[in-house]
Amino acid sequence: MAESESATPLSSGEEPQPLLEGLVLLALCFLVAVMGLAVVAWEAISGRILSIDGLWLSLISLTLAAVFGGNLAWSFYTGEAQQVLRDLRKGSGPDIASDKKQPTKA
Numbered sequence: 001m002a003e004s005e006s007a008t009p010l011s012s013g014e015e016p017q018p019l020l021e022g023l024v025l026l027a028l029c030f031l032v033a034v035m036g037l038a039v040v041a042w043e044a045i046s047g048r049i050l051s052i053d054g055l056w057l058s059l060i061s062l063t064l065a066a067v068f069g070g071n072l073a074w075s076f077y078t079g080e081a082q083q084v085l086r087d088l089r090k091g092s093g094p095d096i097a098s099d100k101k102q103p104t105k106a
Contacts, residue, residue, distance in 0.1 A: 022084035029072040036065030 039061040040049075048054040075081040 019084060019087050026075060026081055026084060029068045033065045033069035033072060036061040
């Protein structure tokens with residue numbers, strides 16, 4: 001797999017993530033973290049948070065939100081998220097036209 005010009009190696013020596021993979025990872029982490037917090041808010045508003053089932057559902061939802069939100073925060077801390085967002089703004093996504101051979105000048 002060829003590296004793009006804008007991809008920089010990570011400090012840990014790992015290969016950089018492709019744009020689509022990083023974008024999907026960030027979106028999924030954000031979605032699960034927000035949904036976990038939304039469940040807890042819904043339980044609190046509906047008043048079911050004081051039951052045993054509501055407490056367990058809230059605890060599990062907060063745990064999921066913390067894990068996925070922590071992954072998202074770690075991604076921003078290490079710079080992976082900024083790289084994905086920077087590449088997205090530049091438009092350096094997978095280019096279908098670049099796979100075709102360009103005519104060479106003789």
